[in-house]
Amino acid sequence: MASGRPELWVCHLGTLEYREALALQESVRAARQEGELPDVLLTLEHWPVYTRGRRSAVGELPMGEDWYRMQGIEIVETDRGGKVTYHGPGQLVGYPIVAIDDVVAYVRTLERALVAALAEEGIGARGRPEDGPDYTGVWVENRKIASIGVHVARGVTTHGFAVNVENDLQPFGWIVACGLEGVQMTSLIKETGRGAGQMRCFRRRAAFQVAEALGRRQRLVSLAALRARAGSTPAPAAVA
Amino acid sequence: MSSSRTEPGASTLIDVTMPQMGVSVAEGTVVAWRVDVGDPIAADETICEISTDKIDTEVPSPASGVVAEILVPIDETVSIGTVLARISTDADAELEAAADEPGTVSPDTTAPDPTKARAVQAEPAQSGEPAQSGESARSGEPARSGDSSGNGASAASASAGRRYSPVVQRIAAEHGVDLAQVAGTGRGGRVRKQDVLAFIESGDGGATEPPLHIESPYRPDLVPESPAAAAPGAAAPAAAAPGGALAAPASSGGATRDVPSTLSRMRRQIGEHMKRSLETAATCTTWIEVDMSRVEAARARLGVTGLAFVARASIEALREFPALNAWLEGENYTLHDGVNLGIAVSLGEDGLIVPVVHGAHELSEEGLAARIRDLARRARARQLAPDEVRGGTFTITNPGQYGSIMATPIINQPQVAILDFEAVIKRPVVVTDSEGNDSISIRPMTILGLSWDHRALDGAMSAQFLAAVKRRLEGA
Numbered sequence: 001m002a003s004g005r006p007e008l009w010v011c012h013l014g015t016l017e018y019r020e021a022l023a024l025q026e027s028v029r030a031a032r033q034e035g036e037l038p039d040v041l042l043t044l045e046h047w048p049v050y051t052r053g054r055r056s057a058v059g060e061l062p063m064g065e066d067w068y069r070m071q072g073i074e075i076v077e078t079d080r081g082g083k084v085t086y087h088g089p090g091q092l093v094g095y096p097i098v099a100i101d102d103v104v105a106y107v108r109t110l111e112r113a114l115v116a117a118l119a120e121e122g123i124g125a126r127g128r129p130e131d132g133p134d135y136t137g138v139w140v141e142n143r144k145i146a147s148i149g150v151h152v153a154r155g156v157t158t159h160g161f162a163v164n165v166e167n168d169l170q171p172f173g174w175i176v177a178c179g180l181e182g183v184q185m186t187s188l189i190k191e192t193g194r195g196a197g198q199m200r201c202f203r204r205r206a207a208f209q210v211a212e213a214l215g216r217r218q219r220l221v222s223l224a225a226l227r228a229r230a231g232s233t234p235a236p237a238a239v240a
Numbered sequence: 241m242s243s244s245r246t247e248p249g250a251s252t253l254i255d256v257t258m259p260q261m262g263v264s265v266a267e268g269t270v271v272a273w274r275v276d277v278g279d280p281i282a283a284d285e286t287i288c289e290i291s292t293d294k295i296d297t298e299v300p301s302p303a304s305g306v307v308a309e310i311l312v313p314i315d316e317t318v319s320i321g322t323v324l325a326r327i328s329t330d331a332d333a334e335l336e337a338a339a340d341e342p343g344t345v346s347p348d349t350t351a352p353d354p355t356k357a358r359a360v361q362a363e364p365a366q367s368g369e370p371a372q373s374g375e376s377a378r379s380g381e382p383a384r385s386g387d388s389s390g391n392g393a394s395a396a397s398a399s400a401g402r403r404y405s406p407v408v409q410r411i412a413a414e415h416g417v418d419l420a421q422v423a424g425t426g427r428g429g430r431v432r433k434q435d436v437l438a439f440i441e442s443g444d445g446g447a448t449e450p451p452l453h454i455e456s457p458y459r460p461d462l463v464p465e466s467p468a469a470a471a472p473g474a475a476a477p478a479a480a481a482p483g484g485a486l487a488a489p490a491s492s493g494g495a496t497r498d499v500p501s502t503l504s505r506m507r508r509q510i511g512e513h514m515k516r517s518l519e520t521a522a523t524c525t526t527w528i529e530v531d532m533s534r535v536e537a538a539r540a541r542l543g544v545t546g547l548a549f550v551a552r553a554s555i556e557a558l559r560e561f562p563a564l565n566a567w568l569e570g571e572n573y574t575l576h577d578g579v580n581l582g583i584a585v586s587l588g589e590d591g592l593i594v595p596v597v598h599g600a601h602e603l604s605e606e607g608l609a610a611r612i613r614d615l616a617r618r619a620r621a622r623q624l625a626p627d628e629v630r631g632g633t634f635t636i637t638n639p640g641q642y643g644s645i646m647a648t649p650i651i652n653q654p655q656v657a658i659l660d661f662e663a664v665i666k667r668p669v670v671v672t673d674s675e676g677n678d679s680i681s682i683r684p685m686t687i688l689g690l691s692w693d694h695r696a697l698d699g700a701m702s703a704q705f706l707a708a709v710k711r712r713l714e715g716a
Contacts, residue, residue: 048620066545067641071586072617089621103261103295133292152261152297153286168620170588 006038008098008216010207011226013044015089018051018076025158028097031230032156039098040226041210043203046087048073050175060084060175073171084175085147090167090187090196092203095160096210103152107136110161113213114138114146117205118163121198123191138163143186163206164188166196254303254327258312260320261292268292269317270324275307278434287325305329306434408436506591517653521568522694525648528706532664532684534715544609547583547638549713550661550688551597551612552605555579557708558634559601564705565633567654568696578602582632582652583612585619586639593619594652596632636661640686649691656696659709660689 013021021044031037050061050073060083061068065075073086087093100106111127115138118125125145128135138146146163164187172185188198211218258268268290275281275288286298287307308328312318404419408431422439424431503511517523535549558565558579567574581600586592595615600608618624635652640662649660664686671681688709692702 048617063641069613070545070547070616070638072613072615072620074617089623102265103297104265104292107295150295152295154284154298154300168588168590170586170590171620173588 005215005217007219008039008041008096008211008214009037009219009221009226010041010043010211011221011223012203013042013223015045015047018046018049018074018078018087021046021093021095022078025095025097027230028226029153029156029158032097032099033154037097037226037229039096039214039216041207042095042097043207044093044095045089045091045199046093048086048088048171050075050084050086050171051078052076052084063174068174071171071174085149085162086171086175087162088167088171090165090199092163092165092199092206093161094163094206094210096157096214098157098214099155100152100157101155103150106157107148107150109213110148110150110210111136111138113209114161114163114206116213117202117209118145118188120205120209121188121192121202123188140186140191143184143191145186145188145191163202164190165199165202252329253308254305254329255323256287256299256302256325256327258290258318258320258322258324259297259299261290261295261297265292265320267317267319268297270312270314271296272314273310273325275310276433277307277310278432279307280434280437281305281307281327287327299324301327303327303329404431405433408433504590506587510591513653514650517650520653521651521656523648523651523691524694524699524702525689525691526699526702526706527646527687527689528703528710530686530688530710530713531669532686532713535713536664536684538605542606542609544605545612546664546686547612547636547661548605548609550638550659550709551581551583551600551608551636552603553709553712554634554636554659555581555601556712557705560708561701561705563697563701564657564692566656566696567633568656568693569654573696576633578633580631580633581608582635582655583615584635584637584639585616587620593624593629594632594635595619595624595628596630598628598631635659638662640664646687646689649689651691651693657690657692657702657705660691662687662689 013024016024021042025042028037028040028042032040048071050068052060052075061075068075073088096110098106108127108129111129115125115127118138118140123140123145125138125140127137128139137144137148146161148161149159151158164185166187166189169185169187169190188194188202189196192198208218261268269292270288271291272289274286281287281301281304283302283304284300287301288299289296290299291297305327307325309326310324311326312322312324318324408419419431419436422431422436423429425435532546535546539546539549562575562577565576565579567576578599579601581597582594583597584592584594595618597603597608597611597615600611603611615624615628618628632652632655634655635658637647637649637658638661639647643663643665645662645665647660647662649658651658664684666682667685668680669683669685670678671683672678688706690702690706
């Protein structure tokens, strides 16, 4: 029954610099737009980084950039919308690069997939579409466990989701997140009380559930395979 | 998603409308314009980005041509179908249109009344007329199109005292164009981007290649600078690297309130270590005020943090006062030749860790800054090797980012001293010039605190050490 479904190529990248991952997303997107690749899900972790969107305000990084860099957190300017956010090791980042036609339905699909993956870990999570766009993401009660942000160009998505699995949550407290005052971040290990070492398992659950929710058949591929199909795709400088 | 209409004597205008992004979506917010009025655009090239539910979507241009109007400013939310902008069809069509009798209405007019309720005019003086490039100017028409062939026949080309937008200036500079030679088609004869581009293409500018990339919507250099100042209300087009938002979360959670919980292993270890230090050492703290003017200037130049300078100055002072670069274990006192510098790094709610820059005395400010950054980053990623947190001979702690000015740090055993570097704050201070005259000046000041072990040394030594650090930082 599954064989009739189109494929979702799932590629795990390890831990990447934000800029490298962005470049890779863009080349995969170009290939997807040209039909050289089927839908793709990149899973990865980022080195500690604050990414600042086009609509970020100056006061969102109140400690001053030097201080954040001293804490080992890079600051990357992106041209995306939205405000500043944090990524770091222990946070599962998923970039589905898929062709869609209904952007809102797509976001709800991602939320559903992550809720299902978290349920398998014994966490009762939910999306909150009724609370408005500021509450996009996945929540455990009033604590936010996953963020979602998507960009669509010529019908193909980039960016995606970030689930706090076992990452340090402190860097979220060092930024001013406008419109989300009083929101508490949580993580998989915080909710379950389990120790670190959950990433491997959760990453697979999440990828499977994303494929299910999109109605795709998961196929695990290497970065090399991805690159071979996306002819001109440049290699990321380093993959850990 | 687009419809067209024509205006008398003008080429066809294509409407760019807010697209339907999903069945449940009724409206969207414009978050960025990639183009300005007057810019050329190719079909399917991204003209703007819209956002709904934290999803940013690029809107492709429905036609090739020139951006005639931008009707919805950034951050405005409009319903599906609202006209966002109008595209004047491309140069060939313009030539054809220009060949028609003025006043002729071309046959493909469908002209649904555009939703004007929220519309804004990006450039009031243009009042919806297509911005044109190429050689379509015809005498007798209103001065909507300059003589872009460069023959200087345009009206309103008062070149003296003209002001140019940054985009125009940059393009002119890149192509060696004398802007005084370019006829302007903007309000009051202002030279717009397409005027200078047309001038260049006409050959008079000596250009050898077209300066714009329009074949791909992903070229970030399409609109590299914001001409917003020149066109109030128009979009500030940003560089074109696409991206999407991962939502910004707020503060991290702490322990559950009102319910006792056990300290983490790391917290317990830190507590034991600190308590042992206070029980072991005869801890005493000395402070000194330092004028950071020189450091503030230098660090901006070198692009490194103030901490790197304090570290470098401390290392040099330690070489002068090696009694502080030492371990005291029971009665065993070991002076160290080289400096292995510990830097306290916050791990947030988990605690802190002190990675060590081994051989720090061999490093410059830039080198120290790079090593500190690297260690801090790997500390946060929990990727330090055991050796990287051992063997420190002196430690610096730097919690001043919250604005605190003094602390009494606890010595990192078995070391004999630790330096605390807090916030740099502008203060009025008395300064004395070379002739002995006093005056009050505003200076970036900081207070360095040194906790030291009175078993190993005395106050005079610690004060001299601090004075040596101060001297180096102030550059005296």
